[in-house]
Amino acid sequence: MTKVQLQETEHATPTESIRIGVYVCHCGLNIAGSVDCEAVAKFAATLPYVVVSKDYRYTCSEPGQELIRSDIKEYKLNRVVVASCSPRLHEPTFRRVCEDAGLNKYLFEMANIREHCSWVHLHDRESATEKAEDLVRMAVARAALLEPEEENTVPITRKALVIGGGVAGIQAALDLADTGYHVYLVERDPSIGGRMAQLDKTFPTMDCSICILAPKMADAGRHPNIELLTNSEVQEVKGYIGNFKAKVMKKPRYVTDECTACGDCVPVCSVTVPNEFDVGLSTRHGIYIPFPQAVPSTYIIDRELCLNKENIIVCDKCIKACERQAIDFEMKPEILELEVGTIVVATGADVFDPASLVEYGYTKFPNVITSLEFERLINAGGPSGGHIIRPSDMKIPETVAFIQCVGSRSERGHLYCSNVCCMNTIKDSLLIKEHWPETKIYVFYLDIRAYGKGFEDLYKRAKKEGVLFIRGLPAEVIEDRKTRNLWLIGENTLQQELYRINAEMAILSIGIEPRKDSAVIQRLLTLSRTQDGFFMEAHPKLRPVDAPTGGIFLAGCAESPKDIKDSVTQASAAAARASILMAKGKVTVEAITPRLIEENCTVCGLCARVCPYNAIIFDKEAKRVEFIEAACGGCGTCAAECPFDAIKMRHFTDEQIFAQIDAATQLDAEKKIIAFCCNWCSYAGADFAGVSRMQYPTNVRIIRTMCSGRVAPKFVEYAFARGAAAVLVSGCHIGDCHYINANYQTLKRVEKLWKKMERLELNKDRLQLEWINASEGERLASKIREMQAIVGSVSAEEIENSKKMMRKG
Amino acid sequence: MPVRIWREPLDADKIKVSKAEIHILKDQCKGCDFCIEFCPKQVLETSEELNIKGFHPPIVIDESRCVLCDFCTAICPDFAIFVIEKDCKEGC
Secondary structure: OOOOHHHHOOOOOOOOOEEEEEEEEEOOOOOOOOOOOHHHHHHHHHHEEEEEEEEEEEOOHHHHHHHHHHHHHOOOEEEEEEEEEOOHHHHHHHHHHHHHHOOOHHHHEEOOHHHHHHOOOOHHHHHHHHHHHHHHHHHHHHHHHOOOOEEEEEEEHHHHHEEEOOOHHHHHHHHHHHHOOEEEEEEOOOOOHHHHHHHOOOOOOOOEEHHHHHHHHHHHHHHHOEEEEEOOEEEEEEOOOOEEEEEEOOOOOOOOOOOOOOOOHHHHHOOEEEEEOOOOOOEOOOEEEOOOOOOOOOOOOOOOOOOOOOOOOOOOOOOHHHOOOOEEOOOOOOOEEEEEEEEEEOOOOOEHHHHHHHHHOOOOOOOOOEEEHHHHHOOOOOOOOOOOOOOOOOOOOOOOEEEEEEOOOOOOOOOOOOOOOOHHHHHHHHHHHHOOOOEEEEEEEEOOOOOOHHHHHHHHHHHHOOEEEEEEEEEEEOOOOOOOEEEEEEEEOOOOOOEEEEEEEEEEEOOOEOOOOOOHHHHHHHHOEEOOEEEOOOOOOOOEEEEEOOOOOOOOOOOOOOOOHHHHHHHHHHHHHHHHHHHHHHHEEEOEEEEOOOOOOOOOHHHHHHHHHHOEEEEOOOOOOEEHHHHOOOOOHHHHHHHHHHHHHHHHHHHHHHHHHHHHHOOHHHOOOEEEEOOOHHHHHHHHHHOOOOOOOEEEEEEEEOOOHHHHHHHHHHHHHHHOOEEEEEEOOOOOOOOOOOOHHHHHHHHHHHHHHHHHHOOHEEEEEOOOOOOHHHHHHHHHHHHHHHHHHOOHHEEEEEHHHHHOO | OOOOOOOOOOOOOOOOOOOOOEEHHHHHHHOOOHHHHHHHHHHHEEEOOOOOOOOOOOEEHHHHHHOOOOHHHHHOOOOOEEEOOOOOOOOO
């Protein structure tokens, strides 16, 4: 940065006569408990341009909102600052208040003194109050430079894409189709139905799973508004809310629609393989239908297995057997290009593989089976015709043991509870009792979680039927070599005694885990995932089915482990949310997109090179740079890249960010950490730290940008030039960037800055880069604790040096 | 559905697997190796042996792998190979 620019920013003054109102919220005792809100409000009144400053108990309440509305009129306010919770929570609320009072909503600013202050500094009222004052100072400085913006509207394509044809996907597709929208339902497997199709009965009602699912599958299959794309995968998704372009690969079935599912082709097929639908407990042929109720009811040829490779027809037995001549080895994969306005992600989940828990002996002992294998065994249409049989000798066992929490609630699997296994086991135990009442059943558990409607009743019923519940998981399962019976050894923690129980069969109640290839969908749709690996919702309480990316909704186990009822509920909710958008037919785009300052632009093309959305048209010959607003995500990495200050990021301008740095470094800069956090991951992570009350040092000042890619090197340099002790740049993890890959630019820029600091003989530890996602509050808190040590070690001389050096640029 | 599949299917013994009996008329073979090259189950291989015409006829390396697709019979230009299905009524 040149000296001239620096001076300009230091003296950046608003052009009109600014009148700011500041409202400091107590949030009951959430803020007032550790921050002196009255003092903060008094302090705010002394800041430039502030004409009114008040503290209020609950600013978001209707009277609180009314207070702001009437003040805007009374004091002729043209900027409003509310110091309360995270803008991720209530910015929309207060923006609406401003609009109601005739103020452009972009003239509103929030200081986050709850998640980022009172909740994380519960025990240091003085420092917390000081920090709150700083945060208000920063917000007021930024507010003074805010400009009114007009939002563009974009039309929404009235078609939806549902990814995943399990019960959640089917329900979402049916609801959307019934509402009147055209739906593409994409399923990777040859049939829709998903996990639910594999289950025998459902809890707590003991309905037959396929009997209630099959009609829904058939409805989806023949609905005039649903275009079913099975054996298909989404390969690419481009675009944005309302205007997605998806590429779907429809893999060939090698069997045409002429197929009547008569099955004449099957016996002649000479190759077999374990049937995936029956978890390998039965066999299928090279030509097969996954299960009798499959939709579409069309056979499929597994070309991996089939003798006919590529262009050589070696075996024509199925072709000869098919009277309708429905077999066509010439079929080729098709790429379909779909234009949709909304997307529902219902990609489901995988199950935990218990082979890694060697103490249970799965894959070593034949009579240790998983709960999914049990479902197929107990199913009348399954490989054993509904008889639970021991794989070792095909006999019906007289004693059965269920082991709970296999892969759940443990560091050796997943830390979370899989939600469905307790009730599934209770249901399974009742099914055994129903068919073979004499069977002795043990259930080894940690806690029985029977939280849903009708769940406790079912649990009681199982106990009444004589199912023995023993608290304490077996430490080991040992097999008797001769009888193939199993010894389960462990501690009964309720009675504080050891047990050694003989069972003829053990069923591992395996947990649910995220799809192993979730990263693919995550990348295609720029979604985020929580620490558990499931897709993250926009807000865990208030927007539980919206993905953080506009126009995308989540349903079923892709979002978290859940039972059928919850999956269906969420699917209907997702469909309703998507319908709201499509019914409106248009969507407004946030006015945070860039504007070109033509007199500064040299048409170098650097901005176009870093744009993750290809939203910048760059034509060297015609000397033209143009932004395609509708395609722009608003990350601001173009503005950070531009060496000539020729790009103005609306609502996140250089001047506004410089003003925030100025305000943050006004007092005791040499003790402070300036942290740049991206809106989607790191800022949300800091919010999460607040919600979880994770305590960390008070000297950090967080500046929010939409993306870490917005953080221009000049911001960091400026913070050091102002005497800040340390700077943290923080964004989504590499590969998880909300703006596709804009954070690669962040990495590049920070690396460059480190080199520069080395060259200038500055302590490069003072600049830290950390990837923090929205669920990693602890990561942020510990990073700040760690940086506190760096701050302590920075000498006054070092600060002076960096002030000089960075000012020179 | 990436679930671990490791057991022998319960119906493994019920699945009808055809048992093949491969016949090679060695002296008719002219060693084109088509049968070897196109066999989808890699049942055949070139032998060391020389036939009457001075060619290496194929030999069967694993008859149990044959699934009776009959492609070798169809492709052989010299009618030198054919496969029949074993009658397994009394066990094979």
